[in-house]
Amino acid sequence: MIEINKENFEMIMFDLVEGNIGEPQKSELLNQINNDEFLKKEWELMKLTVLEVDENLIFDNKDKLIKSTGNIKFFNFYIVSSIAASLLLLAIILLKFNKPETRKISIKTDVKSKIEHYKNIEKSKEFLSKKTDKFNISSTTKSRQKPIIKDKNTNEITNFDSINIFKPNYDIIIVKKQNIEKINYSTIYDLEIKETDFMNIEKYKLKNKSKYDILISNTYKIKRVWDDLPNLKIKIIPKVKNYKPSIDITLKGDIIYANATIEIK
C-alpha cells in the first residue's frame, strides 16, 4: 500500500489527477488525503489544475472546409431521388388544398433563362409583402452582376445582394425546370450566367393563409432531407394559375443549385 505524506504528495497527487493510479489504490489514497487537512487542501488545489474545455470556442467556418464528395453519379442519383421525394411530398400537400377561392390568386412567372438567379426565401417574402402590384426583377448583363429589383410604379431600383452562390471549383448541379415526371439535370463547372432572366410578379394573395403556412412549414421537412448539404437554402412559391395549382421550388447551396416546377394534375 502506498502511503502519501508531505514528502511524496506532489507526485502522487499528480498521478491521481492524471488517472495514472488504478481504482483500489486510488480509493485508499483519497481516504488518506481526506484524513489530513494539509493533504486535503493540496488535493483541492491539484484538482483545479485540470483545464475545462471552453465549449463556447468553436470554429465558425467549417462549411468552407467541407469538400464535395466528387461522386457525381451518386450525387446526381441522390439529388434526383431527393427532389422527387421532396416534390412528391409537396404534391400531396398541395392536392389537399381547397380550390382557389378567387381569381386574384396568381403569380405569373416568365422565366426566359433556364438558369434563374437565386432569390432566397427571405427576399421573396420581402417583395411579396410589399403593397405595390408589380415588380420587375431583371438582370441584363452577361456576367455575374447582381440583378436589380425595379418597382414599376415608382421606378425605384434596388440591388439584389443575396447572390453569392457560384463558387469556382465546386460542382454545381442544375435541375432544369420540368414537370415532376421528367426531371432533367446536368453538371456544369464554374458556372457563368450568360442569359437574361425576368420575373414578373403580380399581387400575391392566398386567402387561406393557414394552408400557406402548412406548406411553408413543410419546407423544413424538405430541408431535413437535404440537411448535409452545406449552406442550403430553399425557396418555395405556391402558385395557382387558371385554377391549376403548381409549385416552384428552388434549392441553393454551396454545391447545388436546383430549380423545378411541379404542376398538380
Place this chain on the structure above:
Amino acid sequence: MTPSQYNICVKQYADGVYRFIMKNLRNSDEAQNIVQNTFEKLWVKREEVNFEKAKSYIFTIAYRNMIDVIRASKRISNIEDYHENVMSASITEYSGIKTAIEKIVNKLPEKQKSVLMLRDYEGYDYKAISEITGMTEAQVKINIFRARQFIKEKIGSINTLL
C-alpha cells in the same frame, strides 16, 4: 482517407483544433488561419493519411504550424522574461477562480501550455502527445507535471493572500 472521411474529420475535429490553437495564441485570426491551413494540408495528403490516425495528424500539423507562427512573431519569451512576467503578475487582476486559472495558464511556457491543453482538452495520452509535439513521453509527462505544479502554486498563493 476518402473525401467523406475528410468531411467527418472537419466536423469532428475543427472545433477542437481551433480551441487548442486559440487558447495558445489568443488570436482568433491566426487560429482560424492555422485551422484552415491544417485542413488544406489534410485534404492534399488525404490519400496518405489513415482515417483512424487523422486526429493525431491534424493536431500535429496544427501544432507545428502554431509553433512556426509563434516563432515568426517572436512570441516565445526567453526564460528571464518569462519569470519576470510571472513575478509581476498582479494578484489584484484576478477575478474569479476560472479567470485566475486562465491567466496563470497563459503565463506557462509554450511547451507546458501546449501539452497540458492536449492532455486536458483532447484527452491525449503521453504517447500521442509525444507524437504530436516531437517530445519524448518522459518530457511530455514532466512538462505536464511542471505545468500543474505551477498552476497549483499560483492558485495557492492567491488563496493565501485572499
